[in-house]
Amino acid sequence: MVELITPQLDTVFHALGDATRRQMLRDLADGERTVGELARPFEMSLAAASKHVKALEGAGLLRREVRGRTHYCRLNAGPLSRAFDWLTYYERFWTTRLDGLEQLLREEAVARTPLQEKTDD
Numbered sequence: 001m002v003e004l005i006t007p008q009l010d011t012v013f014h015a016l017g018d019a020t021r022r023q024m025l026r027d028l029a030d031g032e033r034t035v036g037e038l039a040r041p042f043e044m045s046l047a048a049a050s051k052h053v054k055a056l057e058g059a060g061l062l063r064r065e066v067r068g069r070t071h072y073c074r075l076n077a078g079p080l081s082r083a084f085d086w087l088t089y090y091e092r093f094w095t096t097r098l099d100g101l102e103q104l105l106r107e108e109a110v111a112r113t114p115l116q117e118k119t120d121d
Contacts, residue, residue, distance in 0.1 A: 006082075008059070008060065008079060008082070009079075009082060009083060009086060011058060011059040011060075012059045012060070012061065012079045012080070012082070012083050013083065014055070014059070015055045015056050015058070015059035015061055016059075016083070018052070018055070020042055020044075020052055021052050021055060021056055023041065023042075024038045024052060024053070024056065024062075025056065025061060025062070025075060025080075027041075028062060028073060028074065028075035029075055032072050032073065032074050033072070033073055034070055034071060034072055034073070035049050035050055035053055035071045035073065036049070038052075038053065038073060050071075053071070053073060056073075057073075059079060060076055060078065060079040061075070061076055061077075061079055061080065062074060062075055062076055063076050
């Protein structure tokens with residue numbers, strides 16, 4: 001079973017909790033980007049973008065390399081895999097619950113059908 005509580009997982013979910021950071025990760029999935037390129041769609045300052053990059057970097061979701069004065073970022077998807085594993089546990093939980101509900105609703109529909117046919121006569 002997946003370890004349910006880890007500091008890194010908390011940090012990953014915190015980083016993913018912000019729409020700007022999620023979009024930055026989507027952009028990084030297409031390849032390496034500079035901090036400026038990550039900031040451009042949001043019309044934010046480099047300082048603001050850098051704060052988002054640091055949150056993603058702290059969660060292990062990206063790797064940053066400095067070349068001269070330019071900071072290049074690359075996606076590191078490993079921590080996303082651990083978050084996916086954690087979420088999969090709950091997907092199975094809800095799938096089982098919903099399958100049970102579906103079965104109950106089907107049984108109820110079958111049980112009601114003969115009663116409705118008798119009242120229609």
